[in-house]
Amino acid sequence: MSPISVKSLAEEPQVSVLKLQGDIGLDAIPQIASLLDEWLEKKFYHWAVDLSEVDFLSSPAVGALMGLRSRVVNHLGSIAFVSPGKYLIEKLDLMGVNKIIPYYKNMDAYLDYFRWEFRNAPRFLTLKFPAEASFIPVLRRLVVDLLRSKGYLPKEVYGIELIVDELSNNAIEHGSPSDAYFDFFLSFDKKKVEIRVVNSCEDLSQQEIDELSKKFSNPTFGPDALRGRGITLVKLFSNQMTFRIESRKVEVCITKMREGK
Amino acid sequence: MYIGGMPCNQTIRLDISSDDAFLPCIIEFISGSTKAAGFSESSAEQAGEETKFLFSSGLNEASGELLHIECIYDFPRLRISLLDSKGNLRGKRDVLA
Numbered sequence: 001m002s003p004i005s006v007k008s009l010a011e012e013p014q015v016s017v018l019k020l021q022g023d024i025g026l027d028a029i030p031q032i033a034s035l036l037d038e039w040l041e042k043k044f045y046h047w048a049v050d051l052s053e054v055d056f057l058s059s060p061a062v063g064a065l066m067g068l069r070s071r072v073v074n075h076l077g078s079i080a081f082v083s084p085g086k087y088l089i090e091k092l093d094l095m096g097v098n099k100i101i102p103y104y105k106n107m108d109a110y111l112d113y114f115r116w117e118f119r120n121a122p123r124f125l126t127l128k129f130p131a132e133a134s135f136i137p138v139l140r141r142l143v144v145d146l147l148r149s150k151g152y153l154p155k156e157v158y159g160i161e162l163i164v165d166e167l168s169n170n171a172i173e174h175g176s177p178s179d180a181y182f183d184f185f186l187s188f189d190k191k192k193v194e195i196r197v198v199n200s201c202e203d204l205s206q207q208e209i210d211e212l213s214k215k216f217s218n219p220t221f222g223p224d225a226l227r228g229r230g231i232t233l234v235k236l237f238s239n240q241m242t243f244r245i246e247s248r249k250v251e252v253c254i255t256k257m258r259e260g261k
Numbered sequence: 262m263y264i265g266g267m268p269c270n271q272t273i274r275l276d277i278s279s280d281d282a283f284l285p286c287i288i289e290f291i292s293g294s295t296k297a298a299g300f301s302e303s304s305a306e307q308a309g310e311e312t313k314f315l316f317s318s319g320l321n322e323a324s325g326e327l328l329h330i331e332c333i334y335d336f337p338r339l340r341i342s343l344l345d346s347k348g349n350l351r352g353k354r355d356v357l358a
Contacts, residue, residue, distance in 0.1 A: 105281075108325050112280060123283075124327065128274040130298075138293035145286035181272075 004028060006035050009048065011111055014118075017082075019050040024061040032064050036071075045077025046118065048110050052083035062095060069101060078117065082110045116150070116190065123150065125186040131172045131199065132180075140164050143186060147193070152258075159237035160193055160256060166230040167197040167252055175199035175250055191258055198251045209245050216243045216252070271298055273332040279320050288313050291332060291341065298334040300358045308332075308339055311354035315343040319351050 003021040016039050018032075049065060051057070069079045081103045084092065092098060104110040115121035125146060129135055143164050147157050164184075171182040185196040204212070219231040235241050238254040245251075273294055277283060292309035296302065312330070319328045322345075329344040337358035343351040 105321075109281060112325050116280075123278040123280060124276065125278075126276040128272070130271045130273070132297075134297045135294065138290060138297050141293060142286060142290040145289060146283060149282040149286055150280075 004031050004035065006039055008044075009107075009111075012046075012114060012119075014044070015046045015048055015114060016044040017048045017050055019053075020057070020061075021053040023056040023058075024054060025056070025058045026060050029060050029064055032061065036064075036068055040071060043075075045072045045075040046114065047072060047077070047079040048082050048104075048107070048114075049079065050082050050107075051085070051088060054084070054088060057088060057091070059095075062092070062097060066097075066100070078114070080104055080110055080113065082107055120189045120191060122187050122189040125184075127184040127186075128181050129184055130180060131175070131182045133169070133172060136165060136168050136172070139168055139184065143195075146186070147188060150188070151190075152188075156258060160195075163195060163234050163237055163254055163256070166234050167195065167254070170230055170252075171197050171199035171250070175201045193256045193258075194253065195256075196251065196253045198249065200249055202248070204245070204247050209247065212245050212250070213243070216241075216245075270336070271334045273330075273334075275330045275332075276327045277330070279323050279326050279328045281320055284313065284316055284320065287316050287330070291330070294332060295334070295339060295356070298339075299336065300334070300339060300356075304339065304356055304358050308341065308356045311341050311356060315341060315352045315354060319343050319345070322351065 003024070005019050007017055007019070009015040009017050018035070020028075047068060065079065072079055079101055081092070081101055083106055084103055089103065092103075102113065104113060112121075116123070123146070125142075127139070129139060140161050144157050144161050147160060148154070168182070168184065175182065179200055182197065182199040185194075185198075187194045216231055219235070221229055221232070231241075234252075234254060237256070239257045240255040241252065243250070243252045277287065288309045291312040292305045295305040295308040300308070316328065316330070326346040329346070329348075331342045331344070333340045333342075339356040339358070340353060341356070342353040345351055
């Protein structure tokens, strides 16, 4: 088998896997260049370079891969290194390659990245949490950290944090969860964030359900009121808010779209 | 919540996408929750370390799946368990207050 080969990735046929093996020196460059030309001509612009069996990657080989990056980026494509060994990582880092091309520990991790970046695959968090005020800052921080870890900007996260705070505090304070817990759901991708907060409560009469529904639909507060702005703020910071109130359960969902995505 | 000056039993159940980028977030979360549950600063730090161990192994073995973490605060003991998306126990660690 040739130490240099290209094939389409079975799980994501848009992705080409360039597999290199052994020592990749200057003599390998013409074959790499020829294969890349052939596949780029067929409009394959997403590349995973499998380095799991590479012992040595020469500077010209790194240069050829950098050249590939320039070409695919022009077509909104991507390139990533998969499974580089520890020794190879050290060498690549010394050359500053890590600042330009991401590495992934295996093909599954690469696929996670690819699907997040190019397939809009969402990430999920489901939490059953004590209905106590002391836990709310920890929950807020978790949501902020998760969004920031996937590239959301502080300005974008600010509104989400406020929504989490308001909905969670409402669930605790107004919901009086009968089981001392509430449920929190977060789903987000590169385009939007969805949050759902569910709390159980003591039996609500039909009149109480109607009043609560009215409060969620048309929140109002007096000019001197110190409280009661929560739902108004949630609506202001989200693109959509829906709710469902049953005799022993209150559920609020919001959707926040990212601007410019 | 405290009963007679002692934190009472609480449980946190969390399912999360197994994404490498989430590891520091989960460590911080479990550590913070441990403090919020009334455990000491050093116990919270240890809870963070144990979570790092468990979640890292989960990330390595169950890439692309949902991971389930359960924290049972049964003062003075915290038990952290990691299960995969099929409900199989992947590991558990105890922290004493």
